[in-house]
Amino acid sequence: MKITILTLFPDMFSGFLSESIIKRAIERRCVDIEIINFRKYSTLNNHQVDDTPYGGGAGMVLRLEPLVSAIRAVKTPDSRVILLTPAGKKYDQEKARLLSTCKHLILVCGHYEGFDERILHYVDEEISIGDYVLTGGEIPAMAISDSVIRLLDGVIKKESFENDSFYDGLLDYPQYTKPAVFEGHEVPQVLLSGDHQNVDKWREEAALLKTKERRKDLLE
Ligand SMILES: C[S@@+](CC[C@H](N)C(=O)[O-])C[C@H]1O[C@@H](n2cnc3c(N)ncnc32)[C@H](O)[C@@H]1O
Numbered sequence: 001m002k003i004t005i006l007t008l009f010p011d012m013f014s015g016f017l018s019e020s021i022i023k024r025a026i027e028r029r030c031v032d033i034e035i036i037n038f039r040k041y042s043t044l045n046n047h048q049v050d051d052t053p054y055g056g057g058a059g060m061v062l063r064l065e066p067l068v069s070a071i072r073a074v075k076t077p078d079s080r081v082i083l084l085t086p087a088g089k090k091y092d093q094e095k096a097r098l099l100s101t102c103k104h105l106i107l108v109c110g111h112y113e114g115f116d117e118r119i120l121h122y123v124d125e126e127i128s129i130g131d132y133v134l135t136g137g138e139i140p141a142m143a144i145s146d147s148v149i150r151l152l153d154g155v156i157k158k159e160s161f162e163n164d165s166f167y168d169g170l171l172d173y174p175q176y177t178k179p180a181v182f183e184g185h186e187v188p189q190v191l192l193s194g195d196h197q198n199v200d201k202w203r204e205e206a207a208l209l210k211t212k213e214r215r216k217d218l219l220e
Pocket of ligand 1: 084085086087108109110111112113114115127128129130131132133134135136137138140
């Protein structure tokens with residue numbers, strides 16, 4: 001899979017690309033990530049990319065020309081162009097799974113007051129990562145890329161994400177590690193028993209209970 005990120009702040013991605021699982025996924029060629037500063041597609045003086053809103057009001061709006069030129073320069077018949085915006089459909093694990101089957105994602109990061117609405121003629125869909133407003137689309141682009149990359153073949157073990165929260169509609173079961181007792185707080189005895197059938201049964205029940213207690217909406 002290839003992921004192209006269109007942004008005004010490419011340096012924000014350096015830590016994301018150079019650490020841990022994402023770094024290894026790139027090294028193993030499970031994913032190819034391209035970060036493009038769409039300012040270079042501006043033909044205006046000083047490579048200006050924004051302008052004042054028609055009708056007046058606070059802040060600056062991203063102009064269409066550099067964004068549309070950047071999208072056209074990187075788009076192929078295999079691309080899915082995603083606009084990152086609080087107005088988009090809310091992102092979830094099922095969407096991550098669907099996107100992980102695409103060949104090429106183009107993630108378009110906004111900034112300032114956001115996009116000229118006519119950008120919608122040039123994208124396939126709009127995605128929001130939640131009902132709150134960030135300063136830019138870079139953190140949403142990282143969140144979406146990260147959640148998609150960990151589902152790609154060869155990145156992490158399939159069993160790892162198959163037990164994750166949301167994979168089968170439930171939260172993950174509670175996890176514990178050494179020591180078996182910490183300041184009087186004990187690990188459930190069944191996990192120390194070595195009886196794998198009992199452990200599996202306990203985990204199934206514990207995941208269901210945890211989901212009932214914390215995220216009843218997932219069961220509805
Ligand atoms: C300050 S926001 C613009 C907010 C816009 N005026 C509004 O109220 O919808 C700047 C950019 O950050 C990104 N952004 C902010 N919050 C986001 C969210 N929850 N999901 C996805 N992108 C977001 C978008 O790319 C957006 O264009």
